[in-house]
Amino acid sequence: INVVSNSYNMTKIRITDPPGVGYKTDPNLPKSLAIGTFLAGLLGAGLALLIDRADSAFHSPQEILQRLGAPVIGRIPRAHVKNLKNNKSGSNLITAHQTNSGFTESFRAARTALLFASNSKGIKTILCTSPTAGDGKSTTVSNLALSMAQAGKRVLLVDGDFRRPRVHAYFGVPIGPGIMDILEKGMPLAEAIQPSLEPNLELLTIGSRPKNPGETVASQEFLALLDSFHDTYDFVLVDSPPVLPVADPCVLASRVDGVLLVLRIRKGVRVTAEKARENLKRVGANIMGIMVNGIDENPHYNEYGYGYGYQHNYGYGSKYYDRQTGDYHEQTAKIRAEAGKK
Secondary structure (H helix, E strand, O other): HHHOOOOOOOOHOOOOOOOOOOOOOOOHHHHHHHHHHHHHHHHHHHHHHHHHOOOOOOOHHHHHHHHHOOOOOEEEOOOOOOOOOOOOOOOOOOHOOOOHHHHHHHHHHHHHHHHHHHHHOOOOEEEEEEOOOOOOOHHHHHHHHHHHHHOOOOEEEEEEEOOOOOOOHHHHOOOOHHHHHHHOOOOHHHOOEEEEOOOOEEEEEEOOOOOHHHHHHHHHHHHHHHOOOOOOOOOOEEEEEOOOOHHHHHHHHOOEEEEEEEEEEOOHHHHHHHHHHHHHOOOOEEEEEEEEOOOOOOOOOOOOOOOOOOHHHHEEOOEEEEEOOOOOOEEOOHHHHHHHOO
């Protein structure tokens, strides 16, 4: 302490750097912007890739053909129908009530494809199913059967959905007599067949609810019944339950000439459709084509850039189609003027 105290006044101080004005070193705005832009771009690319992989809907007919291995033979626009409880005469059968609508034209296009396939490959019995419930398979097969009957073909529509039958409700006929009366009571086929609103179309409903639907569908008696229609009718269309919930469609698919798969473009349809295709192919089913239902309900589904919007305001013949009411009116000057305003 004494040494330091005595030597303190003799300490020499040398200034190495003179004081100056301070300046900011961090953060550096240009540098931070460059780093932020790079990281944001990287994050955006990652999110875009993640969204693309998470998207499980179809976007084009080419994608359906690539993933399912079957062409799109029918593109069905959304149908505006009333509740069946309020109209038992068949409000879902638009091909019968609106013969010049865009909805009906779409079934005529599908009918043309099926007739061509029938002539070239000898297809007569066709099963109509879907991956899951709510795809509109019963409405599709009913209108398709009517469209084929309108072309002069003798058609039999069989309700093969023993769990949730809908054919009788669509056509406004009793649920029986039908298939169960033939299998259990030995009723002749001619007595179980019911007529429809189209002369060339006949119906075979389920008759009554079976106690074990799965066993009934897989029974030899029912399968033999389906085979017996082959020589009697030009076409036999069979409505069935969805593929994924139950095994009934796979049993029926192995005994028919072809299968139509009805899809509704919505979230998750790609996954369910691919699973349904695997199940059907496992039993040797011949998937003839895909019926895309409600194509104008999903704006991301692109029909080659040319959708069905033209059908809503398209004049067929001398009539005008009212988009709001779904009715056709004569093309008077007043109607044309109102259509132009719409």
